[in-house]
Amino acid sequence: MKPNIAISIGDLNGIGLQIALQSHEKIKKFCNPIYCINKKLLAQGSKLLNIDIPNDFNIHKTKGEFEIKPGQVSKKSGKFSYDSFIDAIKLTNEHTTDAVVTLPINKESWNKANIEFKGHTEVLRRYFGENAIMMLGCKKLFVGLFTEHIALKKVAKRINEKSLTTFLCDFYKNVKQDNIQVLGLNPHASDNGVLGNEEVEIFKAIKNANKILKKDIFKGPIVPDTAFSKANRKNCKYFVCMYHDQGLAPLKALYFDESINVSLNLPIIRTSVDHGTAFDIAYKNVKVNNKSYINAIKEAISLVNNR
Incomplete structure (x- = not known):
């Protein structure tokens, strides 16, 4: 059976949603992705990108509604990216999904949203009380x-x-x-x-x-x-x-x-892309390299299979 992977959508003002939409057909061959976003923001982002939403693009509704502002640091997009991550953690910790894969967040946006953490690893460390x-x-x-x-x-x-x-x-x-x-x-x-x-x-x-x-x-x-x-x-x-x-x-x-x-030394599996939000090219119809994302998905699956 293909593992279920919770996808934390990242900062919607960046390239994360484009990567998720454009990579869906490929990754669904070896996992069942569940995207932590909601229908309104997904539709808004899809329209801005001019990319159709796949029929089997399964979502877990992360609450939040705001205007996507391509390439901008935003309190609201920062808060939503954090909430998307927390939802992905919960899904995996409750065994609804087998692993978390995160798309990029913007640290300045998190700071504007008064989020006390500098990044994903710090959140995981506090959430599980483990030395991630x-x-x-x-x-x-x-x-x-x-x-x-x-x-x-x-x-x-x-x-x-x-x-x-x-x-x-x-x-x-x-x-x-x-x-x-x-x-x-x-x-x-x-x-x-x-x-x-x-x-x-x-x-x-x-x-x-x-x-x-x-x-x-x-x-x-x-x-x-x-x-x-x-x-x-x-x-x-x-x-x-x-x-x-x-x-x-x-x-x-x-x-x-x-x-x-x-992220090592945790009760759940979490992998991520190793790049930022690329605000400079977000929503500009620029081809985005998804190799890091694909590798993160594959590594998560490998870790699931080796547990």
Whole structure:
């Protein structure tokens, strides 16, 4: 049987609805998508896009009504994208659907709507009371983020032996990979303390995690500027990064179109596209690349089948 997938529609002022409508015929071959939107907003978006609504485009009615304003930051569209996500979580947590796949939200719109979270992962962390882990990538490369949407100046203060040890153990339990490299924070991984002392905490956490797991899983701290070299990626496909751009900059430079976001360490399965709302091209009859979305759907199905 094909799994049921709850689709959080994302910010309707962006490209999410176009991706959902244009990809429907393809994804319905391997899952039963249930879109968290309502008939009025779906009809409005379909008209603006000049794309017909498929007859089997099944929806779960997410409450809300407003005027779609292509490419604009909007309090109302931000609130609706959040509500769509919560509905998708509930459907999956109640076992009506088997997984959640999210289309892109706009963080500024969430902020305008007085939503306290910076993104999907933070919502999941609070909703389930679990230490959700953000991992992004594709079959060629995955990066796990120790810290996510925080100011760069706060990263060093977050790195400590205890919390990083817990993160590493949780990361391994979810990905089950026997070779994971952990990046240092400072240039040259601090050159043995010359450029900083955070690597001491990272080294201790690696040692602790390997001892707990009784395997030599984690390597490092690895020098950040050489970690993603072609030669090193032949030997390792999973990396733990200390902050957002340390992992995302090389990932998107290498595999921007095909990468996805996977939330680990949760009681439900959630995957997502690894791109934004693309306000600059929304509703402009521009061809939109849906590879990330298709990959997110396929990964969600794979995770469902492996549970």
